[in-house]
Amino acid sequence: MGDAPIITRGLNHFFGTGDARKQAIFDINLEIERGSLTILMGPSGSGKTTLLTLIGCLREVNDGEVRVLGHELNNAKEAMLVGLRRRLGFIFQAHNLHESLTATQNVLMGLEVHGSGNALKQRAAAHHVLDLLGLADRRDYLPGSLSGGQKQRVAVARALVSNPEIILADEPTAALDKESGHTVVQILKALGKARGTTTVMVTHDPRILKMADRIITLEDGRIVSDT
Amino acid sequence: MSHLLTLLFGRLPIGWLQLTHSRGRFFAAVAGVAFANLLVFMQLGIMGALNSSTMAPYAILNADIILSSQDGNTLTDGGHIPRARMFQALGVAGVTDATPLFIGNLPFTLEDGSSVSLLSFGIDVAKPSFTSPNIAASLDKLTLESTVLLDEGTRGMPATVISELMNGGRFSFETGGNTLTAIGTMDAGGGFLADGMMIMSDQTFLRVFPSRTSGAPNHILIRTADGVSKDAVVARLTGALPSGNLRIQTMTGSASNDLVYMATERPTGIIFGFGVFMGILVGLVIVYQVLSTDVADHLREYATFKAMGYGQPFFLGIVFEEAIILAVFGFIPGFFVSLLLYAGLVSFTGLPVAMDASRAILVFLGTLAACSLSGAIATRRLANADPADLF
Numbered sequence: 001m002g003d004a005p006i007i008t009r010g011l012n013h014f015f016g017t018g019d020a021r022k023q024a025i026f027d028i029n030l031e032i033e034r035g036s037l038t039i040l041m042g043p044s045g046s047g048k049t050t051l052l053t054l055i056g057c058l059r060e061v062n063d064g065e066v067r068v069l070g071h072e073l074n075n076a077k078e079a080m081l082v083g084l085r086r087r088l089g090f091i092f093q094a095h096n097l098h099e100s101l102t103a104t105q106n107v108l109m110g111l112e113v114h115g116s117g118n119a120l121k122q123r124a125a126a127h128h129v130l131d132l133l134g135l136a137d138r139r140d141y142l143p144g145s146l147s148g149g150q151k152q153r154v155a156v157a158r159a160l161v162s163n164p165e166i167i168l169a170d171e172p173t174a175a176l177d178k179e180s181g182h183t184v185v186q187i188l189k190a191l192g193k194a195r196g197t198t199t200v201m202v203t204h205d206p207r208i209l210k211m212a213d214r215i216i217t218l219e220d221g222r223i224v225s226d227t
Numbered sequence: 228m229s230h231l232l233t234l235l236f237g238r239l240p241i242g243w244l245q246l247t248h249s250r251g252r253f254f255a256a257v258a259g260v261a262f263a264n265l266l267v268f269m270q271l272g273i274m275g276a277l278n279s280s281t282m283a284p285y286a287i288l289n290a291d292i293i294l295s296s297q298d299g300n301t302l303t304d305g306g307h308i309p310r311a312r313m314f315q316a317l318g319v320a321g322v323t324d325a326t327p328l329f330i331g332n333l334p335f336t337l338e339d340g341s342s343v344s345l346l347s348f349g350i351d352v353a354k355p356s357f358t359s360p361n362i363a364a365s366l367d368k369l370t371l372e373s374t375v376l377l378d379e380g381t382r383g384m385p386a387t388v389i390s391e392l393m394n395g396g397r398f399s400f401e402t403g404g405n406t407l408t409a410i411g412t413m414d415a416g417g418g419f420l421a422d423g424m425m426i427m428s429d430q431t432f433l434r435v436f437p438s439r440t441s442g443a444p445n446h447i448l449i450r451t452a453d454g455v456s457k458d459a460v461v462a463r464l465t466g467a468l469p470s471g472n473l474r475i476q477t478m479t480g481s482a483s484n485d486l487v488y489m490a491t492e493r494p495t496g497i498i499f500g501f502g503v504f505m506g507i508l509v510g511l512v513i514v515y516q517v518l519s520t521d522v523a524d525h526l527r528e529y530a531t532f533k534a535m536g537y538g539q540p541f542f543l544g545i546v547f548e549e550a551i552i553l554a555v556f557g558f559i560p561g562f563f564v565s566l567l568l569y570a571g572l573v574s575f576t577g578l579p580v581a582m583d584a585s586r587a588i589l590v591f592l593g594t595l596a597a598c599s600l601s602g603a604i605a606t607r608r609l610a611n612a613d614p615a616d617l618f
């Protein structure tokens with residue numbers, strides 16, 4: 001195998017057991033280059049999310065191989081998976097912010113997972129990312145008083161603040177307006193160039209498709225096109 | 228507060244922020260813990276008063292070993308033993324002195340017509356070494372027939388009577404057809420046992436309790452030689468004296484047996500013990516309810532944190548942080564309201580209800596332990612936070 005950050009070989013995934021057992025993805029073979037922006041497309045139920053959660057160490061691999069940042073996930077120990085997740089950034093469809101924490105505190109959660117460190121430096125880093133996403137004047141707001149798009153941007157800031165090596169995003173721009181959706185993808189592309197951050201994103205947004213390095217289309221759990 | 232906790236934990240105080248985010252629930256939880264604390268403090272306060280009442284008579288006596296009848300329950304609730312045991316005991320090695328002790332209750336009608344009972348001790352006034360030093364000093368005055376020392380805390384006794392007595396005055400009163408004259412006071416501390424206490428000579432005692440005889444005291448007090456083990460003397464006495472209906476104990480052993488008896492055999496002790504148990508149970512249930520609802524309400528956030536790479540210790544930390552916050556914030560008002568209620572109890576009942584540091588610390592530690600236990604049970608729900616469900 002090469003040294004690509006994400007590699008899958010003969011990856012299958014099954015849900016349920018016994019009669020209810022159903023295969024969601026079939027024989028996925030992928031090698032995703034460092035620093036690239038890859039888009040996953042496909043109709044509903046085609047297995048996009050399933051593939052993303054397998055790569056993201058959120059779901060146990062039951063058949064085939066997945067290597068993320070050089071680590072084999074099949075049969076991996078929980079502690080290893082937890083450690084690996086810290087090197088990834090997730091942007092979910094829902095913002096999933098903690099309602100009791102301010103924008104800055106939510107972003108800090110992305111840093112504190114790496115240890116307590118210098119509190120002042122961490123705050124400065126959190127503020128910097130929030131500013132970058134146009135939230136300079138919303139730093140100390142609770143999610144309850146932010147708009148849907150602002151909340152999603154805070155969630156993006158939380159994913160980016162710790163400089164993850166891989167970013168996994170599932171329809172992140174659905175909740176964003178055109179403008180900020182574009183900004184977010186531009187930031188991700190810039191990170192790919194500057195730091196070699198690898199992004200895999202599920203989206204149907206045609207404007208983003210143009211910015212992608214690679215577009216993979218799934219249908220019924222199989223890769224039907226890869227350009 | 229949030230900054231302080233951040234410094235303390237070296238991380239964001241998620242538990243604190245989470246708890247205080249829903250104020251209503253936070254105050255309800257704190258009030259619940261405070262109420263549980265209050266319940267426990269009140270029960271312990273009354274149990275403590277019960278204990279100091281049980282111990283009060285021991286404070287006026289001064290002996291090493293006590294002989295009592297087997298069928299007695301406590302020092303002041305017992306049968307008689309033959310005085311002959313005293314002479315037999317004096318023959319045992321290590322015993323230096325012995326004296327009979329008579330105990331009885333005298334009714335006394337106050338000026339306002341209400342009746343109080345006075346716990347009366349009859350002793351040999353020629354042996355002052357068997358009473359506490361402050362009583363021993365005025366013991367020789369009791370050689371006069373029908374004189375007594377009266378408890379200065381006697382319930383219902385006009386304050387003027389007591390203050391006159393303390394200044395060398397006298398106070399005569401009728402009881403059961405006899406006239407007694409108080410010629411001084413003693414401090415025995417009020418309590419559950421009686422409305423007050425009295426000390427008199429054995430001669431006076433036998434006169435006001437005509438049914439009692441000098442040959443059958445309630446107890447025999449014994450002093451042992453210096454440097455001799457009391458337990459060894461108890462063992463020797465057990466060997467030397469006839470065993471029928473006789474209990475031989477050190478004075479401290481007798482006191483602690485009395486405490487156990489009052490706590491476990493008497494309904495009052497059992498009721499208050501049950502009260503403490505109920506208080507703890509109420510606290511446990513309230514804190515468990517609050518913490519487990521809180522975990523259930525935040526499963527999505529916790530799943531997100533799991534996806535970000537936070538491990539189990541982090542989540543346990545949040546729940547225990549919340550448990551400790553509830554314990555501390557509930558204990559403080561619970562403690563202060565209890566102090567107020569203690570003061571109220573003392574002024575209304577005269578019972579020796581007092582807060583002591585060891586009880587406060589014990590209840591605080593108990594609160595921490597109970598809250599942590601509730602937290603530990605509540606963390607079982609954490610397993611439901613599955614990051615795979617987030618996308």
Ligand SMILES: Nc1ncnc2c1ncn2[C@@H]1O[C@H](COP(=O)(O)OP(=O)(O)OP(=O)(O)O)[C@@H](O)[C@H]1O
Pocket residue numbers: 015016024042043044045046047048049050051
């Ligand atoms: N937890 C689950 N248990 C059982 N079946 C599941 C589970 N999650 C997904 N599936 C099934 O696996 C298949 C792939 O689902 P997946 O969510 O990956 O699709 P998707 O491409 O992300 O769809 P969408 O565009 O609607 O999000 C579907 O048939 C779905 O019903």
Ligand SMILES: [Mg+2]
Pocket residue numbers: 048049050170618
């Ligand atoms: Mg999906």
